[in-house]
Amino acid sequence: MRIVVARCQVDYAGRLSAHLPLATRVLMLKSDGSVLIHSDGGSYKPLNWMSPPCTVREGVAEDGRPEWVVTAGKTDDTLRILIDEVLHDTSHELGIDPGLQKDGVEKHLQELLAEHPATLSDGLTLVRREFMTAIGPVDLMCRDAEGLSVAVEIKRRGDIDGVEQLTRYLDLLNRDPALTRKGAVRGIFAAQEIKPQARVLATDRGIACALVDYDVLRGMDDGAEHRLF
Amino acid sequence: MRIVVARCQVDYAGRLSAHLPLATRVLMLKSDGSVLIHSDGGSYKPLNWMSPPCTVREGVAEDGRPEWVVTAGKTDDTLRILIDEVLHDTSHELGIDPGLQKDGVEKHLQELLAEHPATLSDGLTLVRREFMTAIGPVDLMCRDAEGLSVAVEIKRRGDIDGVEQLTRYLDLLNRDPALTRKGAVRGIFAAQEIKPQARVLATDRGIACALVDYDVLRGMDDGAEHRLF
DNA sequence: GTATTAATTTCGACG
DNA sequence: CGTCGAAGTTAATAC
CATH class of the missing domain: 2.70.180.20 (Protein Yojf; Chain: A;)
Structure with missing residues (x-):
C-alpha cells in the first residue's frame, strides 16, 4: 500500500x-x-x-x-x-486482511422472524422458509389462525419495489388451488423501516405492513434459548 | 486529514x-x-x-x-x-475540494434521446420531456407516425423495476381520454443495456425494448450541429 | 461464470 | 429537511 x-x-x-x-x-x-x-x-x-x-x-x-x-x-x-x-x-506492507465479520443483516432478520412469526400477526405459524415459486422464493410462507396462507416478504428497508415483488408472488400464489382452498393468500410486508410510498402502495393492494424491531426479536430469541434449560 | x-x-x-x-x-x-x-x-x-x-x-x-x-x-x-x-x-492540510465534474449519465442520455426520438422507433416525435403524472414524470412523451401516444422510460441499465415503473405510468396514462383518443398509449423501454428478465417482462406486457448507443447518439448530435452551418 | 439481490449503500435533485 | 431515484454503484450468493 x-x-x-x-x-x-x-x-x-x-x-x-x-x-x-x-x-x-x-x-x-x-x-x-x-x-x-x-x-x-x-x-x-x-x-x-x-x-x-x-x-x-x-x-x-x-x-x-x-x-x-x-x-x-x-x-x-x-x-x-x-x-x-x-x-x-x-x-507500507499490510498483508492480507482476515476480513469483516457481520451480524444483523437481512438473512438474520429472516431467521429470527421464522422463529417468531406471531410477532408479525397474531396466531401466525411458519409453514416454510424460502418457499419456492416459479418467479423466485417467498421469504416466509405462513398460515394464520383460520388456516389461511400468508406470504411474508422481508426487507431491512421497505421500499416500493419490495411491495411490487410481494405483489408478483401473491398473483402467482393465488392461482394455486392448494393454497387458496380456504381463501385468498394474504400478504405481509415486513421491514425495519417502511417508506411512506411503499406503505401506501401495500395498503392499496391489501397487503399488511409490519415494522420489525431487530433488538426485540433478538431478545425474544435469548428468552427462548433460556427456556430450553 | x-x-x-x-x-x-x-x-x-x-x-x-x-x-x-x-x-x-x-x-x-x-x-x-x-x-x-x-x-x-x-x-x-x-x-x-x-x-x-x-x-x-x-x-x-x-x-x-x-x-x-x-x-x-x-x-x-x-x-x-x-x-x-x-x-x-x-x-496534511488538504483544503476543500472543487469536486468532480461528470458527463455521460442518464440525464445526458435523456437529452440526446429527446433530440433524436426517431432512433427509438421510426417516425417518433417528441411531445414533452419529463411529462408529469400523478405518480411521477414520464421521461419522454412522444407521438408516432399514426398519432398514437408513446411513453418512453429511459435507463442506463434496463432492469426489471424499470419495466414496473413504465407499466405503472402506462396504466395511469391509459385512463386519460385525451391521450387514448386514437388508441392505447404504447410504451418503449430504452436503455444502454437491457437485462434478459426485464426484456421478457416488457415483451410480456406489450412494451417495446430499445437499445441505446450513447456514442452513436453523441455522434448524431455532432452531425446535427455541423449541418447548422 | 452468470445472474440476482442486498447494502452500515452514498449521492444528488426536487418538493 | 425528507423523499425518491441513480450510481463508473460494489459485494455476496444462488444457480
Whole structure:
C-alpha cells in the first residue's frame, strides 16, 4: 500500500467521463493495482478511483510533470493523474486482511422472524422458509389462525419495489388451488423501516405492513434459548 | 486529514454489528470527523467506516492500549478502534475540494434521446420531456407516425423495476381520454443495456425494448450541429 | 461464470 | 429537511 499526498488533476474516461480540477488530495495505491483518490470530506467513497484488476504506469506528461496512467485489465477505462506537487509519499506492507465479520443483516432478520412469526400477526405459524415459486422464493410462507396462507416478504428497508415483488408472488400464489382452498393468500410486508410510498402502495393492494424491531426479536430469541434449560 | 497505519482491532455497533480481527490497516481520519479503515485490497469501499457527522475520542482501553471511539452525531452508531501498534502517523492540510465534474449519465442520455426520438422507433416525435403524472414524470412523451401516444422510460441499465415503473405510468396514462383518443398509449423501454428478465417482462406486457448507443447518439448530435452551418 | 439481490449503500435533485 | 431515484454503484450468493 502506497500513500501519496499530492496536488493533482484527474481525468477519467470509461463508463462516463469525469474530471477533477487541480487540488491537494490523498492518493491510495493498493497492492492489487487499484487506485483511490480521496478528498478531506465526503464519505467513504473516493472522488475518483480505478477498480482492480488494473495497472498503474508512471510516466511524464508533455510539460514534464509526472503523470500516472491507470488502465483497467479488461475494459478500456482509463484514469489519468497529473501530479503537480508531491507533499508526501510512503509505502507500507499490510498483508492480507482476515476480513469483516457481520451480524444483523437481512438473512438474520429472516431467521429470527421464522422463529417468531406471531410477532408479525397474531396466531401466525411458519409453514416454510424460502418457499419456492416459479418467479423466485417467498421469504416466509405462513398460515394464520383460520388456516389461511400468508406470504411474508422481508426487507431491512421497505421500499416500493419490495411491495411490487410481494405483489408478483401473491398473483402467482393465488392461482394455486392448494393454497387458496380456504381463501385468498394474504400478504405481509415486513421491514425495519417502511417508506411512506411503499406503505401506501401495500395498503392499496391489501397487503399488511409490519415494522420489525431487530433488538426485540433478538431478545425474544435469548428468552427462548433460556427456556430450553 | 490524518493518515495512520496501525495494527488494530475494530468493532462496529449500529445498524448492524461487525468485527475486524487484529491486523495492519490504514486509518483515514478526515477533517469532518469521519473515519475510514482500509485494507490493501478490496475496492474503494473500506472494511469499516463511520460517516459524518461524527466525532473521534482518543482514549485508553482497560489494558492500557490506545482506543479510539468514534460516535455518530444523531444515531447511536459506535466504532471502536483498538490500537496495538502505530506504524505511521501523519497529518496534511488538504483544503476543500472543487469536486468532480461528470458527463455521460442518464440525464445526458435523456437529452440526446429527446433530440433524436426517431432512433427509438421510426417516425417518433417528441411531445414533452419529463411529462408529469400523478405518480411521477414520464421521461419522454412522444407521438408516432399514426398519432398514437408513446411513453418512453429511459435507463442506463434496463432492469426489471424499470419495466414496473413504465407499466405503472402506462396504466395511469391509459385512463386519460385525451391521450387514448386514437388508441392505447404504447410504451418503449430504452436503455444502454437491457437485462434478459426485464426484456421478457416488457415483451410480456406489450412494451417495446430499445437499445441505446450513447456514442452513436453523441455522434448524431455532432452531425446535427455541423449541418447548422 | 452468470445472474440476482442486498447494502452500515452514498449521492444528488426536487418538493 | 425528507423523499425518491441513480450510481463508473460494489459485494455476496444462488444457480
